[in-house]
Amino acid sequence: MQEENESRGSDTILRMRGICKSFPGVRAIHDMDIDLRRGEVHAICGENGAGKSTLMKLITGVYQPDSGSMELDGHPLVVHNPNDAYAKGIAIIFQETSLFPDLSILENIFMGHEVRKPLLGLAKGPSYLDYPGMRARARAIFERLGMTIDLERRVAELSVASRQMVEIAKALSFDSRILILDEPTAALTNKEVDTLFSTIRKLRGAGVSMLYISHRLDEIFEIADRVTVIRDGEFVNCDNVSAVTRDRLVSWMVGRTLDTLYPKENVAIGEVIFEARGVRQDGVIEGVDLALRKGEILGIAGLAGAGRTELALLLCALARKDGGEIRLDGAIVDLRNYQDAMARGIFYISEDRQKCGLVLPMTIRENISFPLLRSISGLLGIVDLRRDRDLGATYMESLAIKAPGMDFIVNNLSGGNQQKVSVAKALATKPRILILDEPTRGVDVGAKSEIHHIISNLAKSGTSILMISSDLPEILGMSDRVLVMKKGAKQGELSRAELSQEKILHLAL
């Protein structure tokens, strides 16, 4: 293996030097160097939010770097858009499929770059699509991948794994020399992963270079030749996979200092009030147990796709569970739907406040009182506007929502203030159990610490909190206890005394 790497040697196909990319308020990628060699599988590894996706979007022209240079085969490389990337032999297999479900496999592979034949025998005249030509090429590609497939099948009828093969075939139809695989195994079964890996090996044998993004360490050790670790948008280290250990990789991935103050105060923690036993959803969540005490903050950590949000949805009846039980104050409850859960004091604040949390074109006041409309309405369901305004004023003040007034449109607020409105909406219902899903995602540092204060005060006043977060320092700073999830199952639980970034990552990876 080692010699094999050496023999492929210094033959670099893609070289990135000093790449920087910032978005308003966020430094996504800073001074990044990456070398991709010919015919290697190069893993890119890092925590959630480390900048992996941004990096791939820079290579495929979705974004343009602010500074730095890229070279392809020693020539300067500028990629204007994803289509341009294809034309230059760089293809990406998207996490979310970019296929046309109602078209056939053949049509999908050649969409946008069909094989054409001149219509009247004139080289420059009108042309028509050459189906026999496309079929022959597609067959050759699938042969290269070692599979036979009916090219006329509709993509919608295929399994996730087969769709991925179609995406790979599409990439190869551009004669791609660089293939980027972004979490390709996320939705595959073990058997399908084996098929994918044998395909990857075949392609590597044929000289295709691959960037393989994954946070599943086992896979990296199985398939990759070299690995680059990035953290907070910066290059950390790069080495041959055969020369690193699991522990080394984990230590490269963490090693971040806690630079934000987390104001979690010590609160007397009461008896268990909410409990889940063996909660499961077929194919998504496998029998999770958890217990939440009065005034406790239970952090839920795990990588993207570990099933954290899915678990939260089960707990508050936004998704239907296929088994297990939920207990409130020791008694089994059957939560029929989310309204039912809310009536029992369980409130969920979505990670996607734009889509699921707030009604953006409406005012702060209206958003806050939505869950309470029934209780502040009088005869015939007419809303008591005075009580409505009182509510708005109370929470504007207590959460320090920065806006000209309560009749300000939510859409025009900053991310942090939008999140505060989400929280206000929850608090107005006086929940006993609050489930927060990524409470500070996309929020600036100042608002972040204010939100942490609010959460901490809530716990102090006796509210029990489940906090899902991908932000490890936040989990470490705020939680009394942490539950770590992986592939839809509970992987372990850590008390505050045992908490460390390494321990959480070891369980999560």
Next chain:
Amino acid sequence: MEKKRVVTREFTLGAIVLIFMIFLALTTGFGSTSGLFSMMLDVSPTMIGAIAMALIIFTGNIDISAGTILGFVGFVAAILAKAGLPFYVFMPAGILTGMALASLNGWISVTFKVPSIVVTLAMNMVHIGFYVTFLPNAGWVLNLADSFTFLGQGRFFDLVPYIFVIALAVSFLFMWIVKYTKFGKSLYAVGGNRQAAIYAGIDPNATIMKVYLVEGLLLGIAGILKATTANRLMPSVFQGREMIFIAAAVVGGVNIMGGSGKVLGAVFGALLVYLLSIAMIYLGFQDYYQFALQGIIVLIAVFITVTDWRPLRKRIARAFGQGRLPEGGRA
């Protein structure tokens, strides 16, 4: 896992149309020369209109003003013919009118990012209002010129109307265009997955503008054909035809949400919708019963093409004691 679907939806539809025709011929006077002639005469403009609408629907758009455009094209061609101009003037003029009006719809929708259903609904009202207000005599053209109606009256072998031959030619041409040109493929791409279309180097806005232009061309042809079979007409008289076109496309298996369907399906859909109305006439239903029944058929067709059958299949599989979906179901 690689099972091939042998019987396509279009094949089934074609069979239904054929059986329906045989049934009608056996039980009524439909099979007579005059019955067949009037069928071919009546269905031709609808066939072309349904194809035009199908192309628009492929991209996930719609045109509610298609009926009025059709009528205005007929009007323009008819008055030019009445003014004594030859067919090589009034025909291109009519077609260009259709193209201009339809591309205006597309341009407004794309430029101002207004959903096409809103644009074309509004433009439909604008058209009707203008025609009735500004055209002399509300746009009625009586006693159409012979140079005009000869196209509508003419027939081959004393049976097949000229215009049916034109409609067939247009059908075959567009079946070919949709399958064998980049333009045809891009319609499905834009309607099926806009983001993926962009990533495949297809400009959705340009595609939508183009498809409205082509729709206008087809509406121009259909409008002239329709007008030549009449002996008098006014531009607003075809208002509402767009619903028949949409019905035909949808019954023909064109997904109203965009991204899938076949030109052949729309053609068969047009035939089927026409045959249904004929059958209802023979059965003695009144106009508005026919209307209601056509509406119900459209609803059923939409339900079949748009419904995601997987949850239902899952429930059926469960009811029969199988926990898992067969290959092809989404995990």
